[in-house]
Amino acid sequence: QTGSAPNHPSDSEDDEYITNVSIGTPAQVLPLDFDTGSSDLWVFSSETPSSSARGHTIYTPSKSSTSKKVSGASWSITYGDNSSSSGDVYTDTVTIGGFSVTGQAVESATKVSTQFVQDTSNSGLVGLALDSGNTVKPTKQKTWFSNASSHLAQPVFTADLNHQADGSYNFGFIDTTLASGPITYVPISTGNGFWEFTSASYAIGGGSSKKHSTDGIADTGTTLLLLDDTIVDAYYNQVESAQYDDSQEGYTFDCSEDLPSFSFAVGSSTITVPGSLINFAPVDGNTCFGGLQSDDGIGISIFGDVAIKAALVVFDLGNKRLGWAQK
Numbered sequence: 001q002t003g004s005a006p007n008h009p010s011d012s013e014d015d016e017y018i019t020n021v022s023i024g025t026p027a028q029v030l031p032l033d034f035d036t037g038s039s040d041l042w043v044f045s046s047e048t049p050s051s052s053a054r055g056h057t058i059y060t061p062s063k064s065s066t067s068k069k070v071s072g073a074s075w076s077i078t079y080g081d082n083s084s085s086s087g088d089v090y091t092d093t094v095t096i097g098g099f100s101v102t103g104q105a106v107e108s109a110t111k112v113s114t115q116f117v118q119d120t121s122n123s124g125l126v127g128l129a130l131d132s133g134n135t136v137k138p139t140k141q142k143t144w145f146s147n148a149s150s151h152l153a154q155p156v157f158t159a160d161l162n163h164q165a166d167g168s169y170n171f172g173f174i175d176t177t178l179a180s181g182p183i184t185y186v187p188i189s190t191g192n193g194f195w196e197f198t199s200a201s202y203a204i205g206g207g208s209s210k211k212h213s214t215d216g217i218a219d220t221g222t223t224l225l226l227l228d229d230t231i232v233d234a235y236y237n238q239v240e241s242a243q244y245d246d247s248q249e250g251y252t253f254d255c256s257e258d259l260p261s262f263s264f265a266v267g268s269s270t271i272t273v274p275g276s277l278i279n280f281a282p283v284d285g286n287t288c289f290g291g292l293q294s295d296d297g298i299g300i301s302i303f304g305d306v307a308i309k310a311a312l313v314v315f316d317l318g319n320k321r322l323g324w325a326q327k
């Protein structure tokens, strides 16, 4: 069995990617942000204060004949951008791309932080990181993919994200026609609950490859490519008009600049992010914000959407490995 669901950018900047998910019986369809950087499936619901839920599609468990409350269970999560949400837990049937999981933990939000209230492009998240990162207490819950994996043809899913265009999340199969190059696999380290891997080197434009070990995560829930300052400074050194803009908390440059590409090693191969994807978004007039920014020394780098857009990424739970293919 397999599943295939389209995704699309939430806005003109590719800030996040949205996929429709069916929850309950009869199906309640919610637009959700698939996030390989976290492990909770949570939704705006009939339990979310109506002032916070305005503009969002909600899940109403009482309208679903297959919903069950998980008594005594609660959840609470804080993300890298300090947004947060919390609430209680139901189980229900959750269908993604035609594949149904029964008894899936659906975490209902009784509290959401301002960023979530304001971001009406999503009605919650589908966490696709490892089960160990789930925040439900007293009993951790499994992700939708973890529950699905034993019934899928293969215990894998792929992310195909595109700039200002539809893409897909495929479950149980790998559509290699989505890629232009071969898939190179690297092992993941599972200790932190992420799809975490090491990249041994990088290159800027047509320059020589520089040895630099990057410990990073493949994270569809993070918009940008966040790497060590050494790499980021070296990159913008090659961009004539680039400067670090304190107010924007990142590097900006003239929108008319022809940005160099950025390549990172995946095993013995490299993935090249074209400069066009690093010219991320206008901030004002003809100043643009870079899609490559610092990981602020949080101790881990994040290969977010700017990097993932350049590739077909294979999340292979069965073999505990990550595959990258140039698109």
Ligand SMILES: CC(C)(C)S(=O)(=O)N[C@@H](Cc1ccccc1)C(=O)N[C@@H](Cc1c[nH]c[nH+]1)C(=O)N[C@@H](CC1CCCCC1)C(O)(O)C(F)(F)C(=O)NCCN1CCOCC1
Residues within 6 Å of the ligand: 015, 016, 033, 035, 036, 037, 038, 039, 077, 078, 079, 080, 081, 082, 083, 115, 119, 133, 134, 135, 219, 220, 221, 222, 223, 224, 298, 302, 304
């Ligand atoms: C807002 C923005 C300027 C466009 S942005 O570039 O910051 N984009 C946000 C995502 C976004 C897009 C659109 C509207 C609102 C928010 C972004 O990239 N946020 C990252 C920023 C970051 C990461 N690290 C440092 N900073 C983030 O928190 N991403 C998390 C998912 C987000 C959360 C907000 C809503 C959208 C989805 C994430 O899950 O990918 C994560 F990995 F970064 C993360 O925080 N994972 C939580 C891991 N914990 C471990 C312990 O147990 C609990 C879970």
